[in-house]
Amino acid sequence: MKKKVLLMGKSGSGKTSMRSIIFANYVAADTRRLGATIDIEHSHVRFLGNLVLNLWDCGGQDVFMETYFRNQKDQIFRNVEVLIYIFDIESRDLDKDLQYYQNSLEAIRTNSKDAQICCLIHKMDLIPITKREEAFRALQERVMNLSGGMNVKCYGTSIWDETLYRAWSAIVNSLIPNAKYLENELDKFCRVCDADEIILFERITFLAICHSTPGEFQQTPEDGSTAKALLPDTSRFEKVSNIIKLFKLSCAKGQAQFKSMEVRSPGFAAYIDVLTSNTYVMIIVSDTNIQSAAVTLNVNAARKHFQKIEDTRS
Amino acid sequence: MTTTIHKPTRRIVLMGCRKSGKTGIYSNVFRNVTAPDVLFNNPISTELSLNSFLDLSLWDYPGTPDLYSDTTDPAVLFANCICVVFVIDSKDDYYPALKQLFATVSSAYRVNKNMLFEVFVHKMDGLSDDHKIGSEIAFSIILSVACLKPIPAPNISNAQTETQRDIHTRIHDELMDAGLQDVHLGFHLTSIYDHSVCEAFSKVVQRVLGDEGILPTLENLLNILCSNSGIEKAFLFDTVTKIYIATDSSPVDVQSYELCSDMIDVVTDTGLVYGVDSRKEDALDKKESMNLEDGIKSVIRLNNGMVLYMRGINRTLALVSLLREENFEKHGLIDFNFSVFHEAVSEVFKIRSVNKNIRL
Numbered sequence: 001m002k003k004k005v006l007l008m009g010k011s012g013s014g015k016t017s018m019r020s021i022i023f024a025n026y027v028a029a030d031t032r033r034l035g036a037t038i039d040i041e042h043s044h045v046r047f048l049g050n051l052v053l054n055l056w057d058c059g060g061q062d063v064f065m066e067t068y069f070r071n072q073k074d075q076i077f078r079n080v081e082v083l084i085y086i087f088d089i090e091s092r093d094l095d096k097d098l099q100y101y102q103n104s105l106e107a108i109r110t111n112s113k114d115a116q117i118c119c120l121i122h123k124m125d126l127i128p129i130t131k132r133e134e135a136f137r138a139l140q141e142r143v144m145n146l147s148g149g150m151n152v153k154c155y156g157t158s159i160w161d162e163t164l165y166r167a168w169s170a171i172v173n174s175l176i177p178n179a180k181y182l183e184n185e186l187d188k189f190c191r192v193c194d195a196d197e198i199i200l201f202e203r204i205t206f207l208a209i210c211h212s213t214p215g216e217f218q219q220t221p222e223d224g225s226t227a228k229a230l231l232p233d234t235s236r237f238e239k240v241s242n243i244i245k246l247f248k249l250s251c252a253k254g255q256a257q258f259k260s261m262e263v264r265s266p267g268f269a270a271y272i273d274v275l276t277s278n279t280y281v282m283i284i285v286s287d288t289n290i291q292s293a294a295v296t297l298n299v300n301a302a303r304k305h306f307q308k309i310e311d312t313r314s
Numbered sequence: 315m316t317t318t319i320h321k322p323t324r325r326i327v328l329m330g331c332r333k334s335g336k337t338g339i340y341s342n343v344f345r346n347v348t349a350p351d352v353l354f355n356n357p358i359s360t361e362l363s364l365n366s367f368l369d370l371s372l373w374d375y376p377g378t379p380d381l382y383s384d385t386t387d388p389a390v391l392f393a394n395c396i397c398v399v400f401v402i403d404s405k406d407d408y409y410p411a412l413k414q415l416f417a418t419v420s421s422a423y424r425v426n427k428n429m430l431f432e433v434f435v436h437k438m439d440g441l442s443d444d445h446k447i448g449s450e451i452a453f454s455i456i457l458s459v460a461c462l463k464p465i466p467a468p469n470i471s472n473a474q475t476e477t478q479r480d481i482h483t484r485i486h487d488e489l490m491d492a493g494l495q496d497v498h499l500g501f502h503l504t505s506i507y508d509h510s511v512c513e514a515f516s517k518v519v520q521r522v523l524g525d526e527g528i529l530p531t532l533e534n535l536l537n538i539l540c541s542n543s544g545i546e547k548a549f550l551f552d553t554v555t556k557i558y559i560a561t562d563s564s565p566v567d568v569q570s571y572e573l574c575s576d577m578i579d580v581v582t583d584t585g586l587v588y589g590v591d592s593r594k595e596d597a598l599d600k601k602e603s604m605n606l607e608d609g610i611k612s613v614i615r616l617n618n619g620m621v622l623y624m625r626g627i628n629r630t631l632a633l634v635s636l637l638r639e640e641n642f643e644k645h646g647l648i649d650f651n652f653s654v655f656h657e658a659v660s661e662v663f664k665i666r667s668v669n670k671n672i673r674l
Contacts, residue, residue, distance in 0.1 A: 256616040
């Protein structure tokens with residue numbers, strides 16, 4: 001199943017950089033080496049085995065932009081599944097960026113009207129932490145005003161932290177077929193394991209593709225008083241993606257590959273292991289009486305079932 | 315991290331020219347500021363007490379202290395100081411830096427004959443890998459004192475140019491003339507964008523610990539643990555700064571150090587996501603509230619048959635070790651060996667804290 005994804009935005013906004021980080025195992029610092037994209041770079045990314053993302057990385061220099069809208073409109077904007085438009089938060093010529101954005105929207109509306117539109121407000125790391133929220137909101141509002149009632153999602157991103165994973169996770173999730181079914185199965189698995197949370201990650205990108213969180217997080221305080229609910233960190237999936245991906249890269253430096261991980265601490269135990277040929281699973285258990293061998297056994301037992309789900313999707 | 319209860323008696327001073335990256339190192343290693351965010355630093359002078367078991371404080375001294383002027387008294391500046399870390403910007407003109415280094419060394423030496431000197435040739439990330447080898451500055455600075463201490467670095471293999479010889483002899487002669495031939499300078503190539511600065515700081519802390527006689531004991535304990543459990547390499551890490559305060563006597567290769575240090579990141583970060591109350595805003599606060607004392611335990615398996623095994627020892631210390639998968643099969647035994655090791659290490663620190671009368 002091929003899905004066409006357009007990456008657009010002005011030159012130097014970071015399209016190729018983010019693509020390289022998510023799909024080509026670059027670390028943020030490596031992206032300095034990347035040069036400007038000339039014309040359009042096509043790449044096919046196999047995601048979850050049978051879903052192929054056809055990425056069109058459109059060089060953002062004015063010359064190219066003009067030709068896209070003048071001569072190649074049909075070709076580029078036809079059959080688009082997702083348009084990802086990237087804004088540089090520190091752009092010097094925001095009006096022009098917004099003009100191009102509007103042009104792209106129009107082209108999308110005529111050529112593939114069911115396409116999803118995501119705006120990534122990028123390079124948030126350039127803004128001091130205290131002012132980030134404000135700067136994001138200001139630009140988001142301008143973008144929304146131009147979007148004329150279309151369903152546009154905005155994300156603030158930076159290649160230097162987990163925000164990039166959040167945005168891409170959301171984008172990719174919307175493209176996965178029968179995600180609902182997968183979620184149901186994961187819920188069942190979660191109940192069997194008596195886990196607090198189970199997250200499924202794609203193997204190569206380590207983007208979170210599905211999760212199951214049956215209830216409130218519980219933590220039993222040491223003094224034996226009543227259990228209190230822990231407020232889960234809302235950005236925990238992308239944080240984990242980021243953490244593990246970075247670790248995978250540092251493993252790769254030593255000619256080794258990450259296989260599985262287990263962390264046991266007084267409040268919780270976390271297990272990450274390969275589930276199917278295309279996924280990793282992360283299991284969070286707060287009941288410390290559950291032994292790690294039991295969890296490993298459950299994962300081994302579930303592996304076959306999830307592999308079958310994956311295979312039937314193709 | 316700052317404990318007001320006990321003020322460490324000894325200090326490490328971080329010095330160097332303006333903009334050489336002192337505060338960058340300081341915030342990156344000790345304040346957990348990520349490399350890109352270091353850019354927002356303001357030049358300041360700060361003092362920080364390191365974790366209580368080290369009984370050290372680190373002083374980030376502002377650039378260009380005029381050591382010749384009458385206003386700065388070296389006796390005050392270097393009071394209680396046991397180690398000077400001198401930072402040189404490898405991308406800048408290094409002659410003024412060398413001059414200042416010399417001034418610093420000679421005045422500090424006069425205050426305390428046992429003072430340790432460590433030179434960080436910093437901002438190595440600015441140079442590409444090819445350049446690092448050819449980099450004149452890295453060469454020359456290292457070689458300038460190679461006679462004082464041979465550096466086991468692959469980067470300084472062959473070819474000595476005239477300039478390098480020049481600086482080499484110059485610094486050496488100058489130190490000789492000043493009667494400082496006994497001064498021991500340690501050299502490290504560092505960058506805050508990789509592990510090199512943490513590793514360099516590890517070496518610094520180990521020299522300080524070695525001076526005080528605690529290091530051999532810890533190393534010995536680690537050796538015993540390794541040989542009895544089939545562990546290939548073990549580090550005793552400070553989990554907050556990722557400085558290792560001791561390792562077993564087998565040679566350290568950069569890759570296993572990096573892997574172990576990254577493992578701490580993975581484990582503490584996952585802990586931050588799930589183990590603690592997410593309502594706490596400050597990351598450092600969270601790390602504080604994370605209770606490593608009760609024995610965090612983590613195992614990471616790699617596909618090349620290696621296993622990373624980590625155990626928390628106390629609030630800030632953890633053992634991270636690397637072993638073959640076949641040796642990990644009897645992990646019950648390793649767990650037991652670790653508990654013995656844990657007891658021994660706690661004992662060492664207990665005796666030390668009694669001697670020094672500090673709170674552990």
